[in-house]
Amino acid sequence: MTSPATAQAPLIRLEEVTKVYPGRGRQSSPVTAVDGVSLEVMPGEIQAIVGYSGAGKSTLVRLINALEPATSGSITVDGTEVVGLSERQLRHLRLRIGMIFQQFNLFDSRTVWGNLAYPLHVAGVPKSEHQQRISELLHFVGLPDKAHVYPGHLSGGQKQRVGIARALATNPTLLLADEATSALDPETTGEVLELLNRVNAEFGTTIVVITHEMEVVRELADKVAVMEAGRIVESGPVFEVFSKPVQPVTRRFVGTVVDDLPPGPVLEALRARHTGRFVTLAFHDPEVRQSDVYAVLARHGVGFELIYGGIEEIQGVTFGNLTLALVGADDAVEQALADVRGLVPVTDLDRLEED
Numbered sequence: 001m002t003s004p005a006t007a008q009a010p011l012i013r014l015e016e017v018t019k020v021y022p023g024r025g026r027q028s029s030p031v032t033a034v035d036g037v038s039l040e041v042m043p044g045e046i047q048a049i050v051g052y053s054g055a056g057k058s059t060l061v062r063l064i065n066a067l068e069p070a071t072s073g074s075i076t077v078d079g080t081e082v083v084g085l086s087e088r089q090l091r092h093l094r095l096r097i098g099m100i101f102q103q104f105n106l107f108d109s110r111t112v113w114g115n116l117a118y119p120l121h122v123a124g125v126p127k128s129e130h131q132q133r134i135s136e137l138l139h140f141v142g143l144p145d146k147a148h149v150y151p152g153h154l155s156g157g158q159k160q161r162v163g164i165a166r167a168l169a170t171n172p173t174l175l176l177a178d179e180a181t182s183a184l185d186p187e188t189t190g191e192v193l194e195l196l197n198r199v200n201a202e203f204g205t206t207i208v209v210i211t212h213e214m215e216v217v218r219e220l221a222d223k224v225a226v227m228e229a230g231r232i233v234e235s236g237p238v239f240e241v242f243s244k245p246v247q248p249v250t251r252r253f254v255g256t257v258v259d260d261l262p263p264g265p266v267l268e269a270l271r272a273r274h275t276g277r278f279v280t281l282a283f284h285d286p287e288v289r290q291s292d293v294y295a296v297l298a299r300h301g302v303g304f305e306l307i308y309g310g311i312e313e314i315q316g317v318t319f320g321n322l323t324l325a326l327v328g329a330d331d332a333v334e335q336a337l338a339d340v341r342g343l344v345p346v347t348d349l350d351r352l353e354e355d
């Protein structure tokens with residue numbers, strides 16, 4: 001390697017982007033749907049954007065593919081400044097952007113084939129090439145035998161596979177997914193997320209996924225940005241945001257997938273069933289394994305029972321909070337805890353209650 005590493009340019013760069021909608025009625029005042037958002041997404045990354053309803057997520061996506069003009073700020077996609085492009089230039093840009101939706105948005109009056117031929121036609125792909133491309137796409141999404149079926153005869157998961165095939169038809173560099181799994185059951189959601197992971201891995205497609213489900217973030221994303229009232233209030237690698245959420249809204253989201261401390265009523269129920277000293281251990285450090293902690297307990301002759309919490313795998317790193325009931329002589333437990341504290345943060349649930 002003789003050449004120095006060149007800094008890669010982001011595929012999407014948002015700088016101080018704001019979108020204000022005029023009030024809908026005479027009485028209502030303007031709505032700032034997106035408020036001074038700056039964000040960079042690198043090529044090949046999977047960026048999640050989470051937030052509650054009305055946070056401005058969909059608006060942000062519509063700004064990125066220029067379905068709506070920004071009120072102010074700068075948006076570049078794949079090196080092109082989006083703000084101020086002509087309709088013709090925008091059509092060209094959109095060929096490089098695929099989009100999938102919560103309600104799939106397929107043409108119900110056309111077969112799967114017809115749905116996939118449409119973007120090829122728009123992109124000017126000769127008819128003679130449609131057969132091969134459509135067949136490739138259907139194989140990729142696992143529906144090789146559905147070409148002549150109408151969407152009405154497909155399950156939700158199958159419809160979304162067609163939606164993904166359609167979005168990929170023109171080999172986009174960027175895929176935007178707005179609540180793409182929100183209408184699906186958990187198992188089908190898993191299958192669609194797996195498919196999106198394959199899109200990213202096999203084609204290097206950059207993906208922006210909008211969701212209110214932290215499961216989606218955990219399964220799919222490299223990075224996450226949390227939106228509230230039009231602003232990004234917290235962002236970073238998924239692992240970092242999950243392990244150290246700062247903003248209250250982020251804590252609420254992370255709490256939906258990672259059990260923190262056992263809540264009061266749960267703790268009471270646990271006390272009725274288990275004896276011993278209750279402690280919660282936080283595994284956030286990729287270098288520390290559960291077995292390291294158990295070895296320390298064993299060395300001090302302290303027994304334990306795992307009573308609450310769970311360990312997750314996020315981006316290949318073990319992560320989570322475990323609540324243990326420790327059983328042993330008081331001073332053995334005290335000494336073991338002192339050593340355990342050298343490995344992982346410990347919350348002493350017994351002491352917590354005394355405070």
Ligand SMILES: Nc1ncnc2c1ncn2[C@@H]1O[C@H](COP(=O)(O)OP(=O)(O)OP(=O)(O)O)[C@@H](O)[C@H]1O
Nearest residue numbers: 021031032033051052053054055056057058059060
């Ligand atoms: N075309 C529009 N005209 C006026 N206001 C709008 C328009 N579109 C969105 N808004 C407002 O902008 C804000 C953000 O809406 P947006 O749809 O981006 O939120 P969201 O985060 O996608 O929510 P959800 O999770 O419900 O889809 C909301 O207050 C919404 O009412």
Ligand SMILES: [Mg+2]
Nearest residue numbers: 057058059178
């Ligand atoms: Mg939305």
